[in-house]
Amino acid sequence: MKSALISGGSGGIGTAIVKRLAEDGFAVGIGYNKSGDKALALEKEIISKGGKAKAYKLDITDKDCIERAITSIQKDFGTISVLVNNAGIAEQVMFTDISNESWQKMIDTNLGGVFRLTRAVLPQMIHEKHGRIINIASIWGETGGSCEVHYSAAKAGVIGMTKALAKELGPSGITVNAVSPGVIYTEMTSHFDNETMNSLKEEIPLGRIGLPEDVAGIVAFLASDEAGYITGQNISVNGGMYI
Helix, strand or coil: CEEEEEEECHHHHHHHHHHHHHHHCCCCEEEEECCCHHHHHHHHHHCCCCCEEEECCCCCHHHHHHHHHHHHHHHHHHHEEEECCCCCCCCCCCCCCHHHHHHHHHHHCCCCCHHHHHHHHHHHHHCCEEEEEEECCCHHHCCCCCCCHHHHHHHHHHHHHCCCHHHHHHHHHEEEEEEEECCCCCCCCCCCCCHHHHHHHCCCCCCCCEHHHHHHHHHHHCHHHHHHHCCCCCCEEEECCCC
């Protein structure tokens, strides 16, 4: 059985990805930082349905924590064949109000976290001459988002890293792709009022806000054998917004 590690696996998009990959037959490692209760509940749910899953403490800003999680999942499920870099943070603030600390935290988490976790998983993938790395970026990494300059910069960095790393790892049989969600119903959008959500909906040609499952479906495809000849791509899941 192939195994997959999903960082931020207890969040909205992360949970949908964990469930979908479990349905597709993967043993799933549910990486969490602060939402341990949600991760354990998700683990139990998947196991109750006949799947394989386990929650792991995974702070993507902590090198030692990452190494402990990788060692544990290798012991439990063997080689990690799919890594989904999903964990991240967001903040809406005017550019002039971004502090040095906020800027550094955003870049270190959303971009640095992808770097650290990928670096930790790569040696075994290179040894196996196989692997799938899937980075969750954002529409704002493509177009830029007002009042989210530091978030947009970090996610743009994830897209750039994806394209560069794909070229480097292609000879090792490892694919690297990004998925850029548009406006999705998650905790990150739960603070928007109805007027804001309706305004966003009007900008989307498909006329609806996206669901975490919309993102999970693309991730599942990129993790599958059918996507073996796709690498270095950034796939937008945004309902046609800003096409």
